[in-house]
Amino acid sequence: MTATNDNDQLEAQFAQWREFVQRRRELRQSDADELEDHLRGSVDDLMKAGLHADEAFLVAVKRMGRLDELSREFAREHSERLWKQLMLVGEGDAAAPESRSRRDLLAMVICAAGAAVSIKAPDLFGLTFEDDSAFYARNFSLFALPWLAGFLAWRRRAKPLLIGVLVTLFALGAVGANVYPLTEDSQSLVVTSLHLPIALWLVVGLAYVADEWRTSRRRMDFIRFTGEWFVYYVLIALGGGVLIAFTVGTFEAIGISPDEFIGNWLLPCGVVAATVVAGWLVEAKQSVVENIAPVLGRLFTPLFTAVLLAFLVAVVWTSRGIDVEREALILFNLLLVVVLGLLLYSISARDPLAPSGLFDKLQLALVVSALVIDVLVLVEITGRITEYGTTPNKAAALGVNLILLANLFWSAWLLSRFVGRRTPFAALERWQTGYLPVYAVWTWFVVLAFPPLFDFV
C-alpha cells in the first residue's frame, strides 16, 4: 500500500463521516468544519504515534464519541436549531443552496411586483375599482394566478410546450371572463367570478406538477401545496389586516384619511402579491416546517363528525325537514367542500401502508353523515328547481353539489372497503387525485358555456 493510496482512503472516510454529520439538523456546516478539523488533528497525532491511517481514523472517531450524544450536546446550546427556521435567504453556511434560495427570492419578488403592477394597469385605461367593480370581480384571479403559475414554471424550468399550454389556458380564461356581454347584475357574472379562480387554480396546478401531471404522487403534492398555500395565505391576510388597522389608526390620529390609499392600492396590490408570496413560502419551506393542513384536518375531523351526527339526530328526532332557502344549497356545498378537505388532508399526510385504524372509521362516519345530509338537501332542492325552473346560480350550485356528492360517495365506498381490509389505502388516494380533472372540466364548462347556455342572464 502506497502513501497516496492511504491518503485517498482516509479522504474517502472523512467524506463519509461528513455526510453523516451533515444529516444532523443540530449540526451546521460550520460545526461540521470545526469537528472535522478536530478529527484531523486527532488523526495526525495518532499517525505520528505510529498508527496506520485507517486505524488512526477509527480511533479518532471512536474518541469523538457517538454522534447522537454529540448532537444532543450541541442541541442544548443551540436549541433554536430544533425550531426549524425558515431563512429568507440562506444562512451563509452552504454556498449552493444559498444562491438558489436567493434566486428564488428574487423571482418571487419580481412575480409579486408584477402581480401588483398588473392589477393597477387597467387603472391607466380609466377602469377604477368603484365604477368597474364587475370588471375586477370577474378578472381578479387573472391578475394573481398567472404570476404564481409563472413563478412555479420558472422554478421547475418548464418546457416550451408546457409554457405554451399555460399561456393558452390563461388567455382562454381571460376570453371566458370578458367576451360575453354580461351586465353588472347578471347571475352569470357571479357564477363566472366564483368558478374562474378555481379553473385557473387548477392551471396553476399544471404549472406545479409540470411534466409529471399524469402521476398520482405528484398530483397529491399539488393537493398538499394547495392546503399549505391556503394556510399561509390566511396568515398573511391576518398580518395584512393588522397592517391596515394600524395604517388607518395612526394616520387618522393626525387627521389624514388613508381610505383612498388602502382601498385602491394597499388592499388590491397586497391581495394579488400575497398569492405569489404564499406560493413561494410553501415552496421554500417545504421541508423546513411541518405541514399544518393535515394537522388541522386531524384536529377537526372528530369535531365535524360530532356536529354532523348531532345534526342528523336532531333532524330525525324533531322530524323537521331541512328548510331550503336560496343560500341553503351554497351552505351545504361548502359543507361538502369542508368534508372533502378534511378527507383530502388526512389522506395527504397518511402513510399509505399503515393498516386501518380508529381514525379511518371516524372519517367514514364523517363522510357518510355528510352524504346523508346532502341527499336530504338534494331531494328538497330538485323539487324546487323542477317547480320554478332553473337559473345559472342554481344550476352551478347543483352541479357542484353533484360532483362533490359523487366524489364523496365513492370515497365512502373505498373507505368502507379499506376499513374492512378489502382494498389498499392507495385506491382512495388514486381516486382523489384522479378526480382533479373533473373539477377542471366542470369549472371551465361553467365559465365558458354557462353564459351562452343561459342567454347571458
Next chain:
Amino acid sequence: MKLAKDLVAASATPMVLGILAEGESYGYAILRRINELSGGKLDWTEGLLYPLLHRLERLGYVESSWQSVAGGRRRKYYRITDRGLAELAEQRRQWATVTDALNEIWLDRVELNRLIPIGSLA
C-alpha cells in the same frame, strides 16, 4: 480517578477562558492542553467543549475567526475578549473562595487518611 460530572461542568468555563487567556487557540489544541494540565485525568468530550465554546462566543467572552492552515484546511480560532477577561477574573475570585474554604477544612482540621473506610485499608 474519574471526576464527577457536575465538577467537570462547573470548572469548564474558567478552564477554557484561562487557556484562551494564554493566547488564541482552537478546539483540538484546547482539549489537548486540558489533558496535559490535568495529567490526563480530565477527559473532556467534544460534546462538552464545542457547545461550550459556542456559548462563550454567544455571551461575548470569546470571539472566533476562520483561518487557513497547512493542508488547505480551515480552522476556527478562538480569542478571549475584554469581557471574557473580566469574567475570568470574577470566576477566579469565586473559585479561590471555594478552594480556600475547602483547604481550611481539609488541610487543617481533617486528615485525609481518616476519611478512608477502615475496611479498605486491610
